[in-house]
Amino acid sequence: MSATHAGVAADLAANFPKCPVAGPGAATVLLADDEALTRTVDRTWKLAMSLPPTPLVAFEAAVAGLPQTTEAERLVVQRIGQDKFRDALMFYWSGRCPMTGITDPALLRASHIIPWAACATDAERLDASNGLLLSSLWDAAFDAGLVAFEDDGRPIPSARLTPKAAEALGIASARPIPGLTPGHRARLAVHRAKTFQGVAP
Incomplete structure (x- = not known):
């Protein structure tokens, strides 16, 4: 998962392992499974709305x-x-x-x-x-x-x-x-x- 928003990218980078493949955003991280993806998309949206x-x-x-x-x-x-x-x-x-x-x-x-x-x-x-x-x-x-x-x-x-x-x-x-x-x-x-x-x- 990649994020371009600076605040969201910082949160992702602090909480998930870095993806070995470069992505398009300021941070690209690896998510373990679909459940992690669902939780992270929800958190990412909330951060984007609040930061x-x-x-x-x-x-x-x-x-x-x-x-x-x-x-x-x-x-x-x-x-x-x-x-x-x-x-x-x-x-x-x-x-x-x-x-x-x-x-x-x-x-x-x-x-x-x-x-x-x-x-x-x-x-x-x-x-x-x-x-x-x-x-x-x-x-x-x-x-x-x-x-x-x-x-x-x-x-x-x-x-x-x-x-x-x-x-x-x-x-x-x-x-x-x-x-x-x-x-x-x-x-x-x-x-x-x-x-x-x-x-x-």
Whole structure:
């Protein structure tokens, strides 16, 4: 299987053996059987829908021609962008919170690692590597700096997180977030430095 999309190609190259025969794309990999092909085609499509530049292109098309002179008009554009970002994360994380396994869309939040307002560009705001798809409780804890994540995806509770909240989150038995990219890790380091409220001494 070959892929030309840079993000998809990087994912394929990281997860499958390289094909000894050169292909037309940026990465060509070997798949063991039809089942692997089916899974990989599904994953490839989701990545292509979620990775740059797809969300940015969709956002720019949706807001083309919309006025942005008043605060109310800018909020409309921001809401459209946040919806596109959520769509991207739903594709990227396959509609599942990696911490809880919850798949109910109404209970999932598109969590920015670096907040929307702190991003310098729309490309950064809409980058799936700047987001985690978390259940509402995990999202609230992450946004408040009561939980952070190590580079390997392990959750870190803040000293300010109460035992009751830690129990509700399931911190003690929580597994690391799988499949974090270098882009995720770089932004999680910023979150730990600027948002996280610190570990117990």
